[in-house]
Amino acid sequence: MRKKTLLSMAMFLAIGSTLFAQGNGLQGINDATNMVTSYFDPGTKLIYAIGAVVGLIGGVKVYGKFSSGDPDTSKTAASWFGACIFLIVAATILRSFFL
Known part of the structure; x- marks a missing residue:
C-alpha cells in the first residue's frame, strides 16, 4: 500500500511540474529572439568601426611602403583593401541573414 501511495504522489508531482513548465514557453522564445536581434x-x-581602424592602419602601412620605394606596395594595398571590404560585406550579410 505504501509503494502505491508513493508512486501516485510521484506521478502527480511529475504531471504538475510539466503543467507549470508549458505555460510560458512561447513567450520565452520570443523574448530570447528579441534579445538576440x-x-x-x-x-x-x-564591425564597421573595426573596418575603419583596419583601413587607417592599412593606409599608413601602404604609404610607408610606397614612400620607401618597396616594389611590393600594390600587393600590400590589395590585401589591406580586401580585409576592409570583407569586414563590411560580412557585417552586412550577417545582418541581412539573421534579421
Missing part, C-alpha cells in the same frame, strides 16, 4: 545594430556598428 537587439545586439545586431551595435554589433554591426562595431
Whole structure:
C-alpha cells in the first residue's frame, strides 16, 4: 500500500511540474529572439568601426611602403583593401541573414 501511495504522489508531482513548465514557453522564445536581434545594430556598428581602424592602419602601412620605394606596395594595398571590404560585406550579410 505504501509503494502505491508513493508512486501516485510521484506521478502527480511529475504531471504538475510539466503543467507549470508549458505555460510560458512561447513567450520565452520570443523574448530570447528579441534579445538576440537587439545586439545586431551595435554589433554591426562595431564591425564597421573595426573596418575603419583596419583601413587607417592599412593606409599608413601602404604609404610607408610606397614612400620607401618597396616594389611590393600594390600587393600590400590589395590585401589591406580586401580585409576592409570583407569586414563590411560580412557585417552586412550577417545582418541581412539573421534579421
